[in-house]
Amino acid sequence: MATELLRPLVLRHRRGLSVIAAAAPLLVLLAAVDFPCSPVAVRSTELVELTLLAGAREKGAVCLDGSPPGYHLQRGFGSGAHNWLVYLQGGGWCNTTESCSKRKMTELGSSKFMEAVNFTRILSNRHHENPDFYDWNIVVMRYCDGASFAGDAEGQDLDGTKLFFRGLRIWEAVIDELMGKGLATAKKEVSIKCLSDAGFFIDVKDLSGERSMRLLCSGVVHLQNVREALPKNCLTKKDPTDCFFAAEVTKSISTPTFILNPDYDSWQMDHTLESHGQVAKQTSETAVPIKLKCCMVSLTYWKKLISELKVAEEKKDWGLFIDSCFTHCQTPFRISWNSQISPRLGNKTIAEAVGDWYFGRKEEVKQIDCEYPCNPTCSSSLPTA
Template sequence: MNVNAVLVAITLALLTCGPRCIYSDDQRLLVNMTLVRNASALGAFCLDGSLPAYHLHRGFGGGARNWLLQFEGGGWCNSTKSCLDRANTRRGSTRYMSKWEVFSGILSNNASLNPDFYNWNRVKLRYCDGASFAGDAVYKNGTSLLYFRGQKIWEAIILDLLPKGLGQARKALLSGSSAGGLSSFLHCNNFTKYLPSTASVKCLSDAGFFLDERDISSNHTMRSFVKDVVSLHGVEKNLDENCTASYLNFPELCFFPQYAMKFITPPFFILNSAYDVYQFHHILVPPSADPQGHWNRCKLNPAACNPQQLNALQEFRRGMIVAVGLSYKYSRRGGFFINSCFAHGQSESQDTWFAADSPRVHNRTIAEAVGDWYFNRRATKEIDCPYPCVTTCHNLIP
């Protein structure tokens, strides 16, 4: 490449990035935070009353009118105490958040690291409400004030992005990881209402297919937890009406993807581990179900699990596969990639998204599978063989 060509390439990169992103010494893409200044007019606040925020890196070339929105994850709070504690951290306030975010994996702007979405407009929605961007309530007790305004935060960010080009999108992908992956299920239908009718709109959940399963003590620990979240945050009114009508006496079930999925109309892709580490540690074996710590060694290293524990893990995997299969029973446009890595969240890490040693199912990386599905290159409904047959998982229980 001659000197002029190099100068042109550098200039193009700088113009694309603009003043709101920088590159660190190791070439990571760092993108600056944008506060939603008019969010207060909509009543959109983080738990502590601070303004919501997002990070936007502009697309270029053929991707200039395509948009990828990524919900940040970070668990939930299900009581006033846990939410008050959360409000004093980066999970409940933009005051404590890093002002620069690393964009990697599905958010990377490097064609060799993110071949299908590198030149799209990529947005990371910061998570500060504690209920997967779905609540709408306020808590006051005379001394404490908490804003459960996740739904308003979602709306405020979208309204801020529409005049920045989202309103003219040709292609769009609503994505998220962990609690953010759950947000993709909860907001997929609503997302289409903001975009042109001609736009190709699809949704992706990474590590967000949280199961409604009994724990090892046969208790519905996760269901009880979710019920508290839905009640405290005022989530019920923002759940899909068709879903809640189907589960009239248990509307909180519509917070679980396995029940909400059949009411989602845009094409949807589920990326999940069959042995999702969060679900292993908090749904299958929550601390309350193992007070003596018999599962501690198994939790840290699957090779240390005894036959009974391995059997419980395999049953959990079967539950995941059955739930995903039922969700797609009537869907030809959907896709899934269920691998057997002991991991949680695989789309934002370059190692797991697209690298030489990334996890593969039938010799396809996650990035290739998602890209093939989004662009209709080939059907993508991949399920890995059960542990311990896998050879491409290089980070078990990271």
């Protein structure tokens, strides 16, 4: 059975690459500056098998359960044969021994449960589906550490066995292996850029008055020892948990980055406003005041998000596509990535906006939507977390 990737901010440099690891998809795009045009090649979308990292245990680069991590590689062709798109899978975090123990029994914690993947949407090798990157070498780096490829520690499972928090080593080791498979042959003059999909998490109170996202992030930071991957200039002034949030990480990123994020991210709404379904548990007598309070908190959330995005908005060569849809992760789905009913800003789909930004077809690609529900292209059919 094939796996559909539904989801991939900690800064990390490696041999000229910069990466933002997120709880949602992150893509690193590398291409020669002189990107030649070529005839459209017709190829079928195929399952891409899992490749396990060679020598993983010797390098200490293992999943939560100690199994070797894996990746999927689809070779480029034609004019894209020397261009690379590296996709870091997402899937949330584990912040306690208990949650990490449960996670290691799934594909998000062990390669034993990983299967072949269908490469679609931004990973597709079909021109009509992925017009700008269809002929590139495309890598999906599987996520099995629970801390955004950032941790480096060990823990003890509930059953007494070890838990391995080795995301940082996984990132380093997989990139090393890919270097030997062609990534190192790229020309020196390359355009290296990043795209973060639904990874701009913010620190706000939920309906109960608690800062549930901060509590989650704090657990990840301390359990998995992610300090090595956090911005050093932030750590000299702030608590490590503060430095784990996108607003602080963004300040330290020099690589041009495109931030793709909904104003009302459905995953964040559930985890930062409704306090894990709190609204649904209210009685009918309290429904109205709860809804009013939820609206007020949502407005606070929106204002804080827009405020924190100003750091990215003011950065030269960065891109923004911030729509007011209620959804989560938009690059893996045809309906949101590139279709007749995709969300649009400036009359552009996400695929068109990303392409315009990466190849410099427009001087500036920075679009921030108005407040919900002003955008008629936001469909109720969009996927939610």
